[in-house]
Amino acid sequence: MSRSLHRCFGLIATVLLTVVALSGAALSIFPAAEALTTPAAQRISVAELATRVQASEPTVEQIRRAPSGRITAYYYEGDQPASAVIDPATGKPVGSAGTSELERWLVNLHRSLFLDDPGRFITAGSAAVVLALAISGLFLMARRAGGWRSVLTSVRGYGDGRLHAVVSRLALPGLFLSALTAFWMTAAVFGLLPEGANAPAFPANVSGKTGVALTSVALLQETMVDDLLSLSFPATGDSTDVFTLKITGGEAYIDQGNGALLAWSDAGWVDKVTRLITMLHTGRGVAWLGLVLGFSALAVPVLGWTGMIVWLRGRRNPKAASVAADEADTILLVGSENGTTWGFANTLQTALSAQGLRVHVGPMSNFEPAHWPKARRVILFAATYGDGTAPAASKEFVERFERVPAMPGLPLAVLGFGDRSFPAFCGFATEIARIAEDKGWAVLSPFDTVDRQSPQDFARWGRRLAETLGLVFELNHQPTAPKTWRLPVISRRDYGASVQATTAILRFALPKISLWQRLTGKGFSRFEAGDLIGIVPQGSDLPRFYSLASGMKDGFLEICVRKQVGGLCSNQLTALEPGETIAAFVRPNPAFRPARGRKPVILIGAGAGIGPLAGFARGNRGCRPMHLYFGIRHPASDALYAEELSNWNKDGRLTSVSTAFSRTANPAYVQDILCKDAERIGKLIAAGGQVLICGSRDMAAAVATVLADILAPQGFSLALLKANGRYTEDVY
Template sequence: MTRSLHRWIGLIASVLLTVVALSGVALSIFPAAEALTTPAAQHISVAELAARVQAAEPTVEQIRRAPSGRITAYYYEGDQPASAVIDPATGTPASSADISDLERWLTNLHRSLFLDDTGRFLTAGGAAVMLALAISGLFLMARRAGGWRFVLKSVRGSGDGRLHAVVSRLALPGLFLSSLTALWMTASVFGLLPAGAGAPTFPADVSGKTGVALTSVTLLQETPVNDLLSLNFPATGDATDVFTLKIAAGEAYIDQGNGALLAWSDTGWVDRVTRFIIMLHTGHGLAWLGLVLGFSALAVPVLGWTGLIVWLKGSRARRATSTDGGEADTILLVGSESGTTWGFANTLQAALSAQGLCVHIGPMSSFEPAHWPKARRVILLAATYGDGAAPASAMGFIERLERTPAKPGLPLAVLGFGDRSFPAFCGFAAEIATIAKDKGWAALIPFDTVDRQSPQDFARWGRLLAETLGLDFELKHQPTAPKTWRLPLISRRDYGASIQATTAILRFSLPKISLWQRLTGKAFPRFEAGDLIGIVPQGSDLPRFYSLASGTKDGFLEICVRKQVGGLCSTQLTALKPGDIVAAFVRPNPSFRPARGGKPVILIGAGAGIGPLAGFARRNRARRPMHLYFGTRHPASDALYAEELSYWKKDGRLTSVSTAFSQTASPAYVQDILRKDAERIGKLIAAGGQVLICGSRDMAAAVAAVLADILAAQGFNLALLKATGRYAEDVY
């Protein structure tokens, strides 16, 4: 419900909001310019200021002080009214007080769209829409993060969806404040707020005299200029008129003959709040806040565009043929991080629809059995993110499943999607199946998995589903190729050739990105060391993934690749020459990188697994304690990153470097040097240290066994470290 409300309100109001927001961005510049050009403030009284202005301009009728400190006097030049910004030090005009035609035009556009009161109601409606979007966006942000306590964690995902989420997070406070203050100002203009105290009753007992010296008026002497809002002078030749003084605390009438205070009225709370809100909204008096709000408003067209793109992509992924949940007999829910699982869901939906079933397809975050009165089955296609976590479109699903009672006559089928090379293969889907069984949900068919997006695994599962449903269909899924970028190789360093175990450090240049691609969120995605690059080898549709040894800020993309016997992709990569091109895409891997802060980091790797570890060291410019344990064959043939490691140790990015060589006179493996350094490792972990491991599965298992012994002596265990995010593996 929240997602639909957020989407449709945003799409319908996007044009209005864009116009209002962009005009607001332009207007935010004027308060800053005003603050820069306003004459310096003077620590004087209103009496001194008024006397100086009257001496310079005897026909002065009014003096106003803006929240920025700018003082404006209104007077006559001959028989023509005039105004000027006043230098309070002299009381003389310093510059013109006229508003530029551009500012006046922008103000009318922003306030009323040139439609007077009708336009004001329209822009107020836009403010209400923005407030609704800000509130619903906040709830969606919390849902995406997995709960309110995670709302400030780094944003997951990629492409337009990630850009939308990142920009939303940055702009949300400013948009919330702008919309809320705009609604208050509209209510004030149309008299919808409680009435304020108003002006005091005009006095009937004036002295009838004129000509009091301004510097002798007690109230004007006691009022600092910084408290002044306005001072109106009595009309020339009218002995019954008075001085009218408005300050933050209230409004007063002062006799022009003897300077006596004739009447006073305190400012009501509504007026005080309204004055403060106008300052917040316009930035006059808070120029820095005006610029912040302007920057936030600049996000509106970006959010409108990326929101539209995400919606269009989602619509295509879910297909327009999806039946409404209230009418469907089959509910198909998808949990996907990168979007590939949606392709399998579309294939399944098409097959079931062709058999006459009414299928509703949606994200797993929309799990609401109470809304499906005609449903006879629920099918869950769940990918696993990172180390067994829920993907973005399934946030909160586990919690909903645990609190939802099993519904008789509504069996579940759970199909997991993952990669067997990862330790937590289909961990999220397996957790769902276990919880569903414990809660008493009937199983439509047994839990099953699809490895590496295998169409064969999917077809095999589909045949069992068809048999169970008594239908006749075959799931023939054609994987959708991911969008790839052409990356040219700019350099390579080769190792291991002398022992027939070629390993290469390959550095690729980043694609050139146009301004339009950046503005539309279609630029090459940002990445960090530890993220993954998917490379599609020639002769295959299935990408192979390699851990990145660099980040976007390094200005290049680097990987470390060992040639595998019979390996299609590694063979092609290790045969590349500078200038050759690969087709590749980036996939985030935020669970494998050093945690923020200054706690120690223990890097453990072997062979080509040093790639991301070298990337972590390269970006450790803060010189946090970072210890590398690295195993390889021989220093003469496999000294990967030897020069960099030596340099990084000297400049403090690496606190220590310990190496093990398996093909020397005294062979050793990385687990051996860990065992020898058990005391220091134990102290580092006790100090809150994090362990990051990259390399082969066998190496990681051997390292885990050694670390388990070391941790036992410190009262820790691997399970505890993993649960707290202090132990992560990137294995193959």
């Protein structure tokens, strides 16, 4: 419900909200400028201020104090009305009090869209939409995080979806406050609030005299300028008129002949609240808050655009065709790192829907059995990333699954997706199946796996499911080919030929993207070092993935590739010459990259595994502590990135570089140099350091053994570091 409400309001109101928000953001600058140019406040009484102003401008009719502290006097120059900002220290004008044409234009646009009262109702409606979006977004944020207790944890995901979530979290408090205060101000304008305190009745017992000295008026002497709202002077030549004093506490009439207090009325709570809310909404008097709200308003077009892109992509995503979870009899939840598992979910959903079942498809983060009143079965598609790791968007699923009791009458099926060449094949799905068995979940279909996206494995599992359900269908999955881009080689560097380890560093130019492609989110995906490039070799439909050694900000795409015996893709890549192209696409790999912050990072790699580690160092322009341990065969033949590593060490991007050579007179491997540096590694881990490893599985296993020995005396374990996201492998 919250998702549908959030999407509906957002799509309808995007343009209107953008206009109102951008004009509000622009207006937030004026209170800050006013605060900077307002003369310094003086601890003086209203009597002293009025005396000084009257001495400077004898025709003064009114003095006003703005929430920012700015004093404005209204008077006559000849027969023409005039106004000026007053220096309270002297009572003399120091600048114009007029509102600029630009500010007036922005105010009219922001308040009423130049449509007067109808426009005010429209902008009030936009505030209602913002409030609805803020509330529904808060619930979505909690659901995405895995519960209210985790709502402030780091945002998962990547791309436009992650940007939308991050900006939402930052802007939500400001947008919420802006919307609420806008409602109150609109109600005040149209007289919809409870009646406040009325002005006191005009006195009939005036003295009929004039010329009282302001410094002799007790109330004006007792009232400090900080409490002043306005002081209106009697009309010239009218002995029946009075001084009208408005302060934060109320309103008074004062006799102009003897200074007597003729009438007084306390300010009502409505008036006080309205003044406070006006100050909060406009920032006048709290300039820093105005700027915060202005920055929050700037988030609206960003949220509108990213929300639109996510929605448009969702229409092409299998999730978009699913029925609501509270109406479904079949709940199909997916945990996927790179999105391919969603395609299998779409195939199953299509088959089950054709049999008359009502299927809801969603991410694993939406596991909420208590909210599925009509559900009769649950199916989990769990992909395993790397060596047994859960997808980034599903890391909290296991913890949530363990907390939820087994639901009677709601059988469960778990299907794992992975790569059998990894030791922990389908480790994430296996863990889910184990927990389900331990907690007593009824089995819909026995636990099974799909190896390397095999349509045959999937069809076999589907036949067993159809038999269990008493239905007749065949899961004929046709993988959707990813959109690829032609990337030309712009340079290559070759290493390792003399030690039978031919390796190339290949640099590709980024594709040219039109403005329309950028605006519609159909351009080449943004990427960071450590993300993956999928390359489709000639003669195959199955992409091969390589870790990126560069980020989008570097202006090129770079990979490090070792030629494998019989390797279709690596042989084609290492044969490329500058000017030739490949068909490729980018996929995010958010789990493998340095965490945000300044804590130390330990980079460990061997051979072509240096690629993403070099990318992390290249991007370390802030020079956070970063230590590289790197193993190669021989310094004369395959010293990958030797010149760059030396330069990065000198300029601080790499704090230290330690290298092991396995084909020299004194051979050593990367685990050997880790042993020699055990004391420093222990200190780095104790200081909150993160470990990132890239290379072969054998190397990673040897490194893990050494690090476990190094950390055991300090009470650390690799399992704990992995659980905290401080030990991550990218192995092959």
